[in-house]
Amino acid sequence: MLLSSDKIQKKQQLLRPNMERLSSQTADRQPGPIRLADPNRKPELQQTIRPERVIIRSKDFSFYYGSKIGVEKITMDIEAGSVTAIIGPSGCGKSTFLRCINRMNDLIPNTRAEGLLAVGGQNVYDKNTNLVNLRQQVGMVFQKPNPFAKSIYDNVAYGPRLQGIRRRSELDAIVEQCLRDAALWEEVKDDLSKSALALSGGQQQRLCIARTLANKPKIILMDEPCSALDPLATARIEDLIAALKGTYTIVIVTHNMQQAARVSDRTAFFCLGKLIEYGRTDVLFTNPAKKETEDYITGRFG
Amino acid sequence: MTLWRQIKNTLFTALCSGSVLFLAATLMIFLLPMLWKGSKAVFFRKTVEFDKMQKELFKRGHAEDLERRTAQTNQARQEALALLEHFSRGIDTALLSREVRSAYQQLGRHLRYLEVSDDEYARLREQAKDIRDAFLQALETTDKAEAESLLDTVDAQQTNPRFQNSPFEVVFSLSKQYRQILQEIDLSRRPEYAAELDIVKTEMRNLFGPLPGESIPPLPQDRFGATRWDVAQRHLQYLIYQTKWVPSGKDDKRLIPKQIRRDDPEEGIFGKTELAPLFSMVEQNLAAMLQPRPTIYWRYFLDDSTAGHYFGGVGPEVLGTLLLTVLSMCFAVPLGVLSAAYLVEYAAGGITTRIIRTCINTLAGVPSIVYGLFGLAFFVLLAGNPSILSASMTLALLVLPVIIRASEEAIRAVPQSYKEASLALGAGKFRTFLTVTLPAAGPGILTGIILSLSRAAGETAPILFAGAVALGPIPDIGLHLKWLFQPTRALSYGCYDITVGDRLAMQVPHNQFGMVMTLILLVLLLNLAAVLLRWRMSKKLQGL
Structure with missing residues (x-):
């Protein structure tokens, strides 16, 4: 049976939108050039960090949920402009520690902190700490993408608006810049008024990063940012982390050791609320100093 | 074993669908007669007397x-x-x-x-x-x-x-x-005749208005005959038949009522008088005497009524009910949502919160008449006289527990991650609540509002003493806010008033059920609006 040429043409026309969509999807897979951070401010990958480069300092820091220990006696310094990964088995306190840095743990009743945890020389758990300022300087990206049920534009503009920026032109500029920085601009620039919830999971997570960037933070905390995403979206987020490195100090909690090895400059290994080992990522993964670390990274437990 | 499981599954499905069907049937059994009877207030056969009434009282119609x-x-x-x-x-x-x-x-x-x-x-x-x-x-x-x-x-x-x-x-x-x-x-039978003639005359007046030579009665309801064909039919029965009490049996001394025609040649009281032809004359020519015509009296929902709801519609009642409902929501919703926010977001799960919550749950179960008495004892005394303000405040108190509970659940159901996202951006608690939690909890809160809206619109007992009247001025809504301090008519109270009114329900049953129908329609309309709003809100929240 032969199809008439008309029919064939029609069929091709029917197929074309599909093809186009497919090709645009493949375009998605190849991320465009991402704006690199200032190359002059590359972190120095020394085993010890020079004191003037320390941005987060934790000294004998302990955190308790009631009588239960969250983390205990954590002493570690985090270098400005670097990417620091925190790995460890479930329930080891890595998220707890991360959430202490911008005091998100305040939401949980009956908690208590001891020791020193300072961001930029300022004790986080000081009574006089301005939480608004702290959280603006220490942004956070969560495990599950959690954009607000607002438009893409309003999501990104949420932080600037909090800071009192009302001028439309100013907001427009910030939104565009942040979406570009989060490598989302090309995908959403045509419809910024679309609901953020209509985006895919990976796009939502990048939107959350853009939203955090809009606050112009010094530090970005990432709490397993890729655990709810597929490998493709994960790759894009990792690229993004690499691009943001230098401009921002990034602390990332991850279950995925390959990810930690790929993206981070330094890695901390937590176990049972204690910091077991902390050092340069390449060293930690190739030549761990502690037995527990070796067991964990080789998959013998955890 | 598999068979048994299948049987259990089928049984469960049958039970569930059965109960839903039962519910639907009950609802229909309850609602349909109400609506059917109420629809007679709008769809009926009007007589020439109806047109006369409309012309005189409402200045309508072709002269x-x-x-x-x-x-x-x-x-x-x-x-x-x-x-x-x-x-x-x-x-x-x-x-x-x-x-x-x-x-x-x-x-x-x-x-x-x-x-x-x-x-x-x-x-x-x-x-x-x-x-x-x-x-x-x-x-x-x-x-x-x-x-x-x-x-x-x-x-x-x-x-x-x-x-x-x-x-x-x-x-x-x-x-x-x-x-x-x-x-x-x-x-010798003159007194007897006189009494029966009085009834005949009354029924003739009910049918055709004031008899020739009589002066115009002061009350509007006496000025016109039967305005509706069904009412005319009823009065025709009253005119023609008399009730005679006769022994139920030969030896039985008990008396039973027996309907006999007044012009019955043997038993009827006027059977042997020259009045006898009147009854068959009216019976046969009633259509010519009243000229019934089918009509749709849609103005029923807007018209003012005459005293006692004999003629006219339920316009002021509709307005009053709307005012009371909307105003009570204005009081109850902000208060309820803020209380719920406090209970969920601020108050820790201590014993105080538990006591407060128990109190709220108890309040939700208090009979509405208790609220009515409270409204009388507190708001009315405070404001000086029963008014729209005191009535709507009483209604607000009544629905507050429902709103608090629904809002509490809705706010609690907002994912913690939403709030965290906002807090992590440096927003304060209040700002987070206002810009993130509240919009996300919106559909749930609206559900509570829908439930309480219907309740506020339909409750009689709370407004019984606090600000409802059967007859009163129509509130002239304006910026001067004087209307807030006047009592108002309301559908629920009007219906109650007609029902308990002396013989009023018998004379204007169409109005009694008309009010019920209007109330049901009004609540349905309000609900529909709220459901539509909720639908749009949740659609937006889902990003569609």
Whole structure:
């Protein structure tokens, strides 16, 4: 049976939108050039960090949920402009520690902190700490993408608006810049008024990063940012982390050791609320100093 | 084993669908008759009296058309009304005696006008007085012979030239008339006739409005006959049938009611009188006398009503209900949502919170009359008099627990990650609540509002003392806010008032159920609006 040429043409026309969509999807897979951070401010990958480069300092820091220990006696310094990964088995306190840095743990009743945890020389758990300022300087990206049920534009503009920026032109500029920085601009620039919830999971997570960037933070905390995403979206987020490195100090909690090895400059290994080992990522993964670390990274437990 | 599991599954499905069907059936059984009866307030057959009422009370309708129809119906009624009038002359002696008295008074004036001498005047007056008294006595007596002899003494004076061509002459024609009536009726049964004739006259008034010669009644409901064909049918039954109490059996002394026609030749009270043709005349020509026409009285929802809800619609009631509902929501929603926010977001799960929550749950179960009494004891005393403000505040208190509970659940259901996202951006607790939690909890809160909206619109007991009246001025809504301090009518209270009103529900059942129907429709409409809003909100939240 032969199809008439008309029919064939029609069929091709029917197929074309599909093809186009497919090709645009493949375009998605190849991320465009991402704006690199200032190359002059590359972190120095020394085993010890020079004191003037320390941005987060934790000294004998302990955190308790009631009588239960969250983390205990954590002493570690985090270098400005670097990417620091925190790995460890479930329930080891890595998220707890991360959430202490911008005091998100305040939401949980009956908690208590001891020791020193300072961001930029300022004790986080000081009574006089301005939480608004702290959280603006220490942004956070969560495990599950959690954009607000607002438009893409309003999501990104949420932080600037909090800071009192009302001028439309100013907001427009910030939104565009942040979406570009989060490598989302090309995908959403045509419809910024679309609901953020209509985006895919990976796009939502990048939107959350853009939203955090809009606050112009010094530090970005990432709490397993890729655990709810597929490998493709994960790759894009990792690229993004690499691009943001230098401009921002990034602390990332991850279950995925390959990810930690790929993206981070330094890695901390937590176990049972204690910091077991902390050092340069390449060293930690190739030549761990502690037995527990070796067991964990080789998959013998955890 | 598998079979048993399948049976259990099927049974469960059947049980679930069965209960849903049962629910739907119950709802239909409850709602449909209400709506059916209520729809009669809007869809019915109007009579010419309805048009007259609309013309006079609401200034509507074609004057020419109405005039033509009035003339037609008057012509149709003429014979029956004349018959009734003639017959009632014999029974209702008050009419005759009034005429005789007035003739006597006019004679005096007539004599003065003729300027007769004083002696003559006194003599004639004396004579006329004797005649008058004889006539009046004849009217009062129940003995036929005595009455006739008295009338003879009256007629003896007929030849007196002084009375000829004077106003007093009418007395002799009246005497002649009465003589004729005496032949027709049994004087001994006159009191009995009088009582029944009263009923007949009332029903005739109910059917056709004031009888000819009667002055215009002060109350609007008495000024018109039956405005609706179904009402006319009812009054026709009342007109034709009388209830007689007869022994239930031969030896039984108990009496049972029996409906018999008033013109029944054997048992009917008017069967052997000359009034008998009236009943079949009205029965057969009622359509010509009232000219029923199907109508859709959609203005029912907007019109003001006459006192007692005899005519007109439920416009002020609708307005009052809307005002009360919306105002109570204005009080209850912010208060309820903020309380819920406090309970969820701020108050830790301590014993105080638990006590507060228990109190709220208890409040939700308190009978509404208790709220009504509280409203009377607190808001009304505080404001000075029952008013829209105090009533809506009482209603707000009533629905507050429902709103708090629904809002609490809705706010609790907002994912923690939403709030965290906002807090992590440096937003304060209040800002987070306002910009993130509240919009996300919106659909849930709206559900609570929908539930309480219906309740506030339909409750009677809380507004019973706090600000509802059966009859009152229509609130003139404006910026001056004076209307807030006036009582208002409301659908729920109006329905209650008609139902408990003395015989009112019997006279205007269409209005009673019309109010119920309007209330159901109003609540349905409000709900529909809220559901639509919720649908749009959740669609937005889902990013569609």
